[in-house]
Amino acid sequence: AQTxxxxxxxxxxxxxxxxTLSCTYDTSESNYYLFWYxxxxxRQMIxxxxxxxxxxxxxTENRFSVNFQKAAKSFSLKISDSQLGDTAMYFCAFMRASGGATNKLIFGTGTLLAVQP
Amino acid sequence: GAGVSQTPSNKVTEKGKYVELRCDPISGHTALYWYRQSLGQGPEFLIYFQGTGAADDSGLPNDRFFAVRPEGSVSTLKIQRTERGDSAVYLCASSPMSGMHYNEQFFGPGTRLTVL
Structure with missing residues (x-):
């Protein structure tokens, strides 16, 4: 099972x-997707x-970039030039990419980020 | 275009009652997912529809939970004999199965269910 x-x-x-927000995952799959929400x-997941x-x-997506280390099973999110609107809960998520898989997302427990003025 | 919508936004019910939660996916999205998010936790998968059929219902916690999608669009999550432990935010997501957003799940705002 993936975690x-x-x-x-x-x-x-x-x-x-x-x-930088940290995320690690565990899987035996070789083909998969990783997400930050x-x-x-x-409550709207974005x-x-x-x-x-x-x-x-x-x-990379504008101010957001990841550091994906496949061998280490690490997937961290870097937010540059933090803005007040970035204040939110951030979830890391895993999805299998195997043919016929459900493509359900498996989420971490989240990191609450507060951007201070 | 319109995003995923969910109704009601909030639902308060008494223990033992029956509730229905509705999800309107993005038009044209064939895949639809239900997740449950308990306080302080990440969402957990409940059920997945591909078209009208439930392709994977392995996340439903017990037989009090049931979901339908009769015409391949709107879905309803039904909970019988609600228990206090069912209190959570129920999230719906839809996904196109082709195109540039393939495999990307678009979430609704959720329904917060409180069982007293």
Missing amino acids: VTQSQPEMSVQEAETV KQPPS LVIRQEAYKQQNA
């Missing part, structure tokens, strides 16, 4: 600074960034 671990329950960062107080395991290049 996702987020070891930082809460983090704080000053506005305009950079912060943001959940503000409105996709921040995705990474295909077969791609060696780390994904």
Whole structure:
């Protein structure tokens, strides 16, 4: 069974600074996807960034980038130039990519990020 | 276009009652997922629909939980004889099975269920 671990329950960062959120996962699959989702107080899960395991290049989306270490099963999220609107719960998630798989997401327990003015 | 919508936004019920939670997916998305998010936890998978059929219901906790998607669009999650432990936020997500957003799940705002 796959598991996702987020070891930082809460983090704080000053506005305009950079912060890194950690995520590790466990799987025997060779082909899969990894995601970071943001959940503000409105409860709406918003996709921040995705990474295909077969791609060696780390994904980037504007101020958001990942450090994907496949051998170490590590998938951290870096947020640059933090903004007040980045304050939210962040979830790391895993999805199998095998043919015929359900494609359900397996989530970690989340990291609550507070951006301080 | 419109995103995934869920109704009601909040539902308070008494122990032992029956509840229905509704999900309207993004038009054209053939895959639909239900997740349950307990306080302080990440969402946990409940059930997955591909079209009208439940392709995977392995996450349903027991036979009090049931979900349908009769026309391949709107889905209803039904909970019988509710228990206090059923209190959680129920999230719905839909996904296209082709195109640039293939395998990406788009979430609704959730229904917060409180069982007194």
